[in-house]
Amino acid sequence: MDAALVTSSIEDIEIQLLLEALYQHYHYDFRHYARASIKRRLLQARAQLGYGSISEIQAAVLRDSTLLPRLLDFLTVQVSEMFRDPSYFRALREKVIPHLHTYPSLKVWVAGCSNGEELYSLAILFHEEGLAKKTMFYATDINPTALKAAQAGVYSLDRIRLFTENHQASGGRSSLSDYYTANYGRAVFDKSLCSQVVFSDHSLVTDAAFAEMHLISCRNVLIYFDRELQDRAVGLFRDSLARRGFLGLGSKESLRFSSHADAFADFVREEKIYQRTGP
Amino acid sequence: MTRAIVIGASAGGVQALSSILTALPPHFACPILVVLHVPQRNDNLLVELLRARCLLEVKEAEDKEMLQQGTVYFAPPGYHLLLEKNMSIALSSDEPVNYSRPAIDVLFETAADALERDVTAIILTGANHDGAEGLRAIGAAGGTAIVQDPQTAEVATMPLAALAACPAAKAMSIDEIVLHLRQEAA
Numbered sequence: 048m049d050a051a052l053v054t055s056s057i058e059d060i061e062i063q064l065l066l067e068a069l070y071q072h073y074h075y076d077f078r079h080y081a082r083a084s085i086k087r088r089l090l091q092a093r094a095q096l097g098y099g100s101i102s103e104i105q106a107a108v109l110r111d112s113t114l115l116p117r118l119l120d121f122l123t124v125q126v127s128e129m130f131r132d133p134s135y136f137r138a139l140r141e142k143v144i145p146h147l148h149t150y151p152s153l154k155v156w157v158a159g160c161s162n163g164e165e166l167y168s169l170a171i172l173f174h175e176e177g178l179a180k181k182t183m184f185y186a187t188d189i190n191p192t193a194l195k196a197a198q199a200g201v202y203s204l205d206r207i208r209l210f211t212e213n214h215q216a217s218g219g220r221s222s223l224s225d226y227y228t229a230n231y232g233r234a235v236f237d238k239s240l241c242s243q244v245v246f247s248d249h250s251l252v253t254d255a256a257f258a259e260m261h262l263i264s265c266r267n268v269l270i271y272f273d274r275e276l277q278d279r280a281v282g283l284f285r286d287s288l289a290r291r292g293f294l295g296l297g298s299k300e301s302l303r304f305s306s307h308a309d310a311f312a313d314f315v316r317e318e319k320i321y322q323r324t325g326p
Numbered sequence: 327m328t329r330a331i332v333i334g335a336s337a338g339g340v341q342a343l344s345s346i347l348t349a350l351p352p353h354f355a356c357p358i359l360v361v362l363h364v365p366q367r368n369d370n371l372l373v374e375l376l377r378a379r380c381l382l383e384v385k386e387a388e389d390k391e392m393l394q395q396g397t398v399y400f401a402p403p404g405y406h407l408l409l410e411k412n413m414s415i416a417l418s419s420d421e422p423v424n425y426s427r428p429a430i431d432v433l434f435e436t437a438a439d440a441l442e443r444d445v446t447a448i449i450l451t452g453a454n455h456d457g458a459e460g461l462r463a464i465g466a467a468g469g470t471a472i473v474q475d476p477q478t479a480e481v482a483t484m485p486l487a488a489l490a491a492c493p494a495a496k497a498m499s500i501d502e503i504v505l506h507l508r509q510e511a512a
């Protein structure tokens with residue numbers, strides 16, 4: 048793309064400056080996120096937080112760090128569900144788990160775990176398949192509010208019906224209700240599911256590899272990055288995976304445009320599950 | 327000059343869309359992006375169906391791919407379809423807009439932002455209000471706004487809402503829309 052051919056409205060300039068300010072002052076780096084969706088969400092933030100312009104948000108957030116979490120909630124999308132795309136979890140269960148059984152101990156990284164729905168899905172799946180005891184989970188995200196919610200594992204009861212359907216469709220061997228207690232309109236998931244989970248702040252944009260993983264599940268995070276940034280994240284996954292380790296992406300994400308594609312082979316192609324090959 | 331065509335359709339949309347898309351020649355000098363509301367978790371059989379019947383290339387949009395002329399891109403079920411300024415596609419799993427994901431408003435607003443005057447947007451039959459705000463944005467940015475004539479639409483609600491939000495839009499029958507597109511990007 049020829050940068051000179053791309054018109055910059057005043058709003059685009061303001062957005063660029065706001066993202067730069069967030070990076071310089073808070074080390075949150077949104078500069079290479081897919082711009083069209085960042086812009087939509089910042090315009091929503093401007094309207095809902097009651098500012099006249101993006102520049103006003105910038106001035107405010109630089110001086111008032113209490114505004115940061117609210118802004119992060121606009122900049123990061125917290126949409127998730129348990130056993131989202133049941134066929135993905137079914138493929139893990141049927142095709143990946145048998146391989147994982149051969150290891151004495153396992154490390155699983157849920158990158159961009161949001162409010163924890165994906166983590167609990169995997170924890171339950173590993174429990175059902177008899178792998179829970181030897182597995183260490185790492186659940187990471189950049190949004191501290193989401194991480195806290197993930198740690199708490201409390202969901203509104205009206206979402207449980209969908210979660211239960213998804214769980215069954217994923218080939219669930221137990222009843223989802225075995226794992227939570229319901230009260231006051233909320234489902235509280237069993238603390239024991241989290242006994243071997245490390246929750247941690249980690250950015251796929253600015254942070255490095257931290258352990259050698261057997262499975263990385265990172266779904267619906269890469270779509271929010273531009274191509275360059277997707278490449279960085281995939282490079283990080285490559286560096287974090289044990290030889291023959293597995294990488295699962297979202298149903299509309301792929302390694303097709305990644306310069307690291309060579310380091311992976313399709314494992315379950317329709318479900319975007321890859322296996323680390325090569326050196 | 328139009329650099330992309332964006333189309334939104336809902337109830338009755340399969341019929342209307344296939345009438346338009348099957349009438350367009352190969353080597354059509356524009357990419358076409360489509361948001362069609364389908365019941366959640368429906369496989370996109372429609373894409374297969376239209377691929378077999380169209381002279382144009384028809385596919386489900388992929389994240390980060392660059393738009394090609396003469397290709398029709400459908401929003402995948404469950405994902406919003408956005409257009410970037412560098413003429414690439416971005417998908418997102420953001421909340422539904424107007425109870426819909428994909429939402430027509432999201433595609434149209436980003437297309438208006440990316441292409442300003444150089445986009446043609448079309449609202450077809452449907453039973454809701456999605457696309458009205460998006461069409462207003464297209465009109466405000468100087469793009470061409472077209473609405474299926476409510477009298478000829480299977481369900482008029484969506485065309486009527488779009489016309490109300492964007493009075494500058496032209497109402498056309500399906501045949502007139504096809505003619506217009508053929509002239510614009512033959």
Ligand SMILES: C[S@@+](CC[C@H](N)C(=O)[O-])C[C@H]1O[C@@H](n2cnc3c(N)ncnc32)[C@H](O)[C@@H]1O
Nearest residue numbers: 123126127159161188189190250251252266267
């Ligand atoms: C749409 S949610 C996906 C949740 C879950 N993985 C799923 O598929 O259901 C995207 C998540 O990515 C997180 N995220 C955004 N940028 C990130 C980054 N640079 N590093 C790690 N996580 C990030 C957001 O905070 C959000 O929780």
